[in-house]
Amino acid sequence: MKNEYAINSIKEIVNISDVNKQEKEDYFCCNCGDRMIPKKGEVNAHHFAHKTSFCSYESYLHKLAKLKFFINYSRCLHENKPFFLEYFIDQQCISCEKSLNVKCDFKNSTKLFDLTKKFDKIEIEKGINGFVADVLLYSTKSDEIILIEFAVKHFCSYEKKSSGLRIIEITIENDNDIKLLDNNSFKLQINKHSLYNFKKKFESKNIFNPYQCKNLFFLFTINNDGKAYSYSGQMREILGDISMNEYIYYEIIKDVDYENEPSYYIESVKEASLKGIKVMNCHACKFLKPNTKRFRDSAWFCTKHKAEISNSNYACEKLWRID
Numbered sequence: 001m002k003n004e005y006a007i008n009s010i011k012e013i014v015n016i017s018d019v020n021k022q023e024k025e026d027y028f029c030c031n032c033g034d035r036m037i038p039k040k041g042e043v044n045a046h047h048f049a050h051k052t053s054f055c056s057y058e059s060y061l062h063k064l065a066k067l068k069f070f071i072n073y074s075r076c077l078h079e080n081k082p083f084f085l086e087y088f089i090d091q092q093c094i095s096c097e098k099s100l101n102v103k104c105d106f107k108n109s110t111k112l113f114d115l116t117k118k119f120d121k122i123e124i125e126k127g128i129n130g131f132v133a134d135v136l137l138y139s140t141k142s143d144e145i146i147l148i149e150f151a152v153k154h155f156c157s158y159e160k161k162s163s164g165l166r167i168i169e170i171t172i173e174n175d176n177d178i179k180l181l182d183n184n185s186f187k188l189q190i191n192k193h194s195l196y197n198f199k200k201k202f203e204s205k206n207i208f209n210p211y212q213c214k215n216l217f218f219l220f221t222i223n224n225d226g227k228a229y230s231y232s233g234q235m236r237e238i239l240g241d242i243s244m245n246e247y248i249y250y251e252i253i254k255d256v257d258y259e260n261e262p263s264y265y266i267e268s269v270k271e272a273s274l275k276g277i278k279v280m281n282c283h284a285c286k287f288l289k290p291n292t293k294r295f296r297d298s299a300w301f302c303t304k305h306k307a308e309i310s311n312s313n314y315a316c317e318k319l320w321r322i323d
Contacts, residue, residue, distance in 0.1 A: 002047035003029070003057075004175040005064055006036040013068060015179075016046045030067055031060040058152045065150040065172045066134050068181045070124050073115075073137075076184055077122070082114040084185040085168065087195060093207035096235065100242075102252050104215060106207070110188060119146060131160050156196070167196040211236040218256040220268040222249040226280030227313040228272070230265045232258055249277045269312075273321055282312040285319045 006027035008014050014027065019038045027036040027048060032055035036048040076083045088108045096102040119137035126136035133147040149156050149169045156169050171192040172178065186193045213235040220230045224246065233241075242250060249272055253264060266283045273284035282288045287304035300309040304320065 002039075002045060002049070003036070003060060004047060005030065005068075005178060006038075006048040013064070013071065016040065016048055019046075029055060029060065031055050031063045061172050061174070061178070062134075062150055062152045064178055065152075065170070065181065066124055068178055069135055069148060069150075070122060072181055072184060073122050073135075076116050077120060081116070081184065083116050084112040084187075085115050086110055086112055086186060086188045087198065087201075088188075089201045089203060091207060092202070092204040093213075094204055095206045095208055095210050095213070099210075100239075100252055102217070102254060103204075104213075104254055111201075112185070115146070118142075118144060129163060129165065131163060131165070161196045164197055166198055169194045169196065210239060215254070216256070216258070218253040218258075218261060218264050220251045220253070220265065220272075221245070221247045222272060222277060222279050224248055226278050228265070228269050228279055228281045229313075230261070230268065232256070232261065249279070270322060280313070280315045280317075280319065282309050282315045284321055285315065286322050287320055288312070 004016050006014055006016075007030050008028075009026045013030065016038060019025070019027075019040065021038070021040050027038060028034065029036055029048075029050060032050075032053055034053040034055070035051040037051050038046075039049050040046045073083055075081070087110065089111050091106040091109045093104045093106065096104075115137060119139050121138050121140055123136050123138075124134070126133050128136060128145065128147070131147070134150050135148040137146040137148060138144070145165070147160075147165055147167045149160075149167055150172050151169055152172050156167060161167065168186060170177075170186065177191075180191055183190070185191075216232050216234060217238060218230060218232050219238050219241065220228065221241075222228050226248075238252060251268055251272070253268075256264060269279055269281045269283040272279045273281075282300065282302065285302075285304075287302055288309065289301050289303050291299055291301040291308060293301070296308060298308040298310050300312065301307070302309055305316075
């Protein structure tokens with residue numbers, strides 16, 4: 001077993017890369033307490049080796065993770081530095097709600113929360129409600145607690161996860177995962193942590209300036225002459241378009257599957273007509289049908305006039321509107 005970490009004589013966790021071969025220092029295993037010999041040769045990877053005994057690598061990682069987190073988090077509290085937890089949050093941008101009645105949902109956005117702002121106390125292997133936390137974070141100002149669990153081979157039991165206690169479980173596979181604890185944060189893609197019994201948060205606020213929003217929207221418009229048009233564009237294009245033209249009707253659709261834009265156009269025509277908007281478009285007429293002829297120039301056919309429809313905006317003055 002080639003451990004990268006050991007404990008020195010003054011109870012500090014030391015990485016093998018920080019060991020000076022010329023200096024005489026005693027090192028011990030953080031798990032079994034055995035004397036450790038630093039190996040910094042020219043061939044093998046540098047590591048600490050047990051002098052006499054042998055202990056489980058999994059137990060070593062588990063004990064080391066608890067100690068490493070305890071030391072780093074305690075240092076953050078003492079030095080008034082943050083220790084961040086990254087988590088998912090559902091957000092809704094309402095920047096265009098008042099002017100355009102458009103709200104955009106952003107699922108699983110990420111945010112950072114400084115744990116030290118709320119949890120100012122920490123203990124290792126603390127019992128709580130019949131369970132033992134690897135590390136317990138708690139507050140002197142409230143009764144809120146968080147269990148920090150490090151999973152090497154054994155993950156949280158079903159009973160612990162179902163207890164209602166808030167749990168942050170971090171997967172530890174090797175010494176490289178221990179190094180990540182020096183970052184003073186639990187990052188979703190880095191630390192591979194899972195959250196249990198946390199309520200997923202939701203925010204509704206002005207997230208983006210409409211003129212800087214990069215999302216694409218589907219705009220459906222009806223001119224004064226009743227002709228319908230549509231296109232996809234960013235919000236700044238749509239806002240400019242609406243401000244420059246006096247449409248009798250317009251609709252903005254978000255979360256659009258742009259391969260199906262023709263169907264959005266057709267449904268928007270029908271919806272506007274049913275609302276009583278004077279849209280002069282064949283898709284609002286009950287005589288428009290799909291063209292089933294074998295040889296055809298258009299996908300649509302007027303069963304009233306027995307003719308193909310090349311442009312639905314050139315509708316009859318008298319429409320037989322869909323009821």
